[in-house]
Amino acid sequence: MLMAHLTLGLAVGALLALTALTGSLLVFYVDIDRMLTPELVVSAGQGESRGDPVPLDHVVQVLREAHPARSGGWRLELPHAPDHPIMARYMKPEETAGKSFAPLMVAVNPYSGEVLSSRFWGRTAMTWIYDLHYLLLAGDSGQLVMALGGVGSLLILATGVYLWWPAAGKWGRALQPRLRSGFVRQVFDIHVLAGVYGLVVLLPLIVTGIVMERPDWVKPVVERLSPVTAAPALSSAQSSAQGGTVVGADAALAAALARFPRAEPRWVEVPGQAGGAYHIRLFQAGEPGWRFPKTSVWVNSGDGTIMDFRDPTRWTFGDAFFGWQHPLHNGECFGLCCRILVAVAGLLPALMLATGIVRWRQKKRTRPARGG
Secondary structure, three states, X not given: OHHHHHHHHHHHHHHHHHHHHHHHHHOOHHHHXXXXXXXXXXXXXXXXXXXXXXXXXXXXXXXXXHOOXXXXXXXXXXXXXXXOOEEEEEOOOHHHOOOOOOOEEEEEOOOOOOEEEEEEOOOOHHHHHHHHHHHOOOHHHHHHHHHHHHHHHHXXXXXXXXXXXXOOXXXXXXXXOOOOOOHHHHHHHHHHHHHHHHHHHHHHHHHHHHHHHOHHHHHXXXXXXXXXXXXXXXXXXXHOEOOEXXXXXXXXXHHXXXXXXXXXXXXXXXXXXXXXXXXEXXXXXXXXXXXXXXXXXXXXXXXXXXXXXXXXXXXXXXXXXXXXXXXXXXXXXHHHHHHHXXXXXXXXXXXXXXXXXXXXXXXXXXXXXXXX
């Protein structure tokens, strides 16, 4: 068991440390991105006096005038705070056609409709870190490596717990946060304490990471216990009028809010100029994720009627299982304190890797002396 722990630690520990460190940064992805990109901070002097925001229809018009060759739909993330812009994404730009996910990201002043910045996913610091964390910058192959690395990380934790497991009556001493005298013992104590105390947070982070990387591995098992509700299959003929979109984004959002009057709007997915359905994502109190909530309404762009919706208050167990994965992974499900805890926990694998290597070298140096 000790050899398994050592081998896995040397083989997978660096990948786990890299993933955890990048994950710590991504917990506050939006905030760090705004610090690195001053254009994303809407100041009181940018043509508005913090009055009422411009209509979403005006924002869509501005986006289409700024990018007349892009006839597809736009996905609008509404501002989180008064000084936040509307973040619009054009999901399939020609410039990044070879990548599975690399939208054009356009920031729009919500009060004046002015375009503040235009950037491609993967060409900014935080989106590059995101791709490193999720795909190792290697597409589908990187995603598979990350999932397998997650399985290896679980085995590291399991073997570590087995080696640490105290005898009966010694639990209090084993859990006591203390460092003994001497460098060798202190390295060992730091390694053990980081793993034992970090296990409570690292275990769900690794499990949720595996599930999000490879949901196809987990979904068949979950569906044996409970059904998972699929997104509606809406044809363009069903969801738009002949000749393109007639109903505007503001009317579509109003229809969605009429269905869920106590919800807060988060995302408005606007169909392309050829027509299609609006997809409105709203946040209801009690949902685990506030940035990517699961309350969804699909609105007909031809007549403004609601075509379908998904309500987290009616979740099956399968829906809840997958709905909690991302909010658990980034800590947003339990507020700011949980996000800070997740960010700090992301530092522990690097600490365990460093102390583990030092401990391995210490033991390696002592072996010849013991053999003599």
